[in-house]
Amino acid sequence: MTWGHLVHIAYGIPLTLALTGGAFFVGAVLGFPIMLLRESSFMPLKVAMIAIIAFIRALPPILWVFLLYFGIGTGLINLSPFVAAVAAFGIIAAVNMAEIYRGGMVSISAGQWEAAHALNLSRLSIWRDVMAPQMVRVALPPSATYVIGLMKDSAIASTIGVAELAYRGKQVSQMSFEGLLPFTVVGACYIALSLPVAWLSRTAERKLRAKVAR
Template identity: 55%
Template structure:
């Protein structure tokens, strides 16, 4: 492979990073009200949230992108490939992050709530200063692992025309007939992108452990 070929592949790097971080941010935010609905005492709302999470997680990401881009986008309102991919992956991330948050909350002993109540702390203060820091530490490794997995899932966006790493690699391999070399470089880039996430996760986990322990 020539240096020019590598630059062609690297053109997809910003799209992959933007799609990964954008979908993860959307998912992390939307997961909060989704979790609240999932844990609601109002049965219809809880059943709706549970069903939504199961449906979203049960359908393959590729099919979600096809539904949004080819189904909704071409039948009802125009939508760009990037926005369609961001919407689909963000929706999937929300369902998965809601389950990660729920698992983290379930790991907090009920005695923490009782102790906060005994100290006459309000629910908001209890969540913000006692429950959330502990739950965040528990959720962090799973969230980081999901972020790495989400980055790899962005490759499906190439099927609807998002010019990310997999798209650029596929187009270059068709032009140069060097599929092995091209996709080896693409795979290496995915590995390189995952390393900072893993390092940041370990650093943040160590920091949170020290704070919680203190």
Template identity: 45%
Template sequence: MFDVFKAMLDGVPWTIAVTLLSFTIGCLLGFPICWLRMSPFRVISFATASLVLIIRSIPPIVWLFFVFFGAGGGLLNLSPIAAAVTGLGIITAAQMSEVYRGALSAVPVGQYEAAHVLNLNARQRFVDIILPQMLRIVVPSAATYAISLLKDSAVASTIGVTDISAVAYQVTQQTFKGIEVYTTAALLYLLLSVPVALFSRWLGATLNTRISK
């Protein structure tokens, strides 16, 4: 069992890399998508909402195949890891844009009005007043999605990324110990997910404490 666990560790760095890179890209791209989604111009808002709906409706594995075999095979020369990060990053951007939009909508209108009355500029209103309250709402949802993304990253194995799932398949083919191997894989995913959940709880509690002061 120890030999199986040791072999499975080879896939952990790739699983973490795909998850972190995809999540980071998605969080950054989610902001402009959110602003477009909340645009006062109906054409822009409708077009963005439709795009987000399409992206969220297509399974991750289909996106990865499209990016790797479609765009990557014809227009771009993408490696498996680049295609996986691109595909999952697109999905994450759509998901996070909705998280941001929900958080912004949840901030009481009085907060916006108070910031305006204090004659704060746009940057001060957002950074000092809106953003802290927004983050308190965003963190739990973002952490939940990050854990889901960690599990979804397993589809990267279908295009050649040697993550935990790919290594599990290889070890199973070599040892024929399917139960032991996939039990170990499940344990590794659990060990990676729990710290994310604990960190999000700590961060959420910290933000709540600071904002309430």
């Protein structure tokens, strides 16, 4: 393995990050309305959402990647491997984030809603001023754990040819006829990428908690 090989692997880092970030962004944004529908007081809608969430979570991620890339991406509309992978992971992230948000919402006592209503706050204000800031505090640690898991799962995108870390690791191992070293380097990259996420989450959590905890 040469320096050139190392650089070749390193070029996978931005793609792994883009894949993870893109999918998490899709999930974090879509997760919120999904959570609201899941918590709807209209029973048929609620039941349908529970079923859809369970279904999406039940299938292995690689299947969603194949479904979107080979199923939709090559048949119906033209999707690049990268877009198909972001979409697949984004869908999975959305239902998982919905559940994380729900955990955050359930943790807020009914008294907070009642106080907000008694103070005549509008629906928008209740969400923006009262609920969301409290939900974020509860949802932050599991979200960070989820991002790290998502980054590791993003290696699956290599199966449809997205040239991220795992994909390039495999290329280098084939070029250099070495197995151990290239994949060790890839592994080290994943660890190095997760550390700042974990650190950021802990720091943010500590800062937010310090204000509201005894």
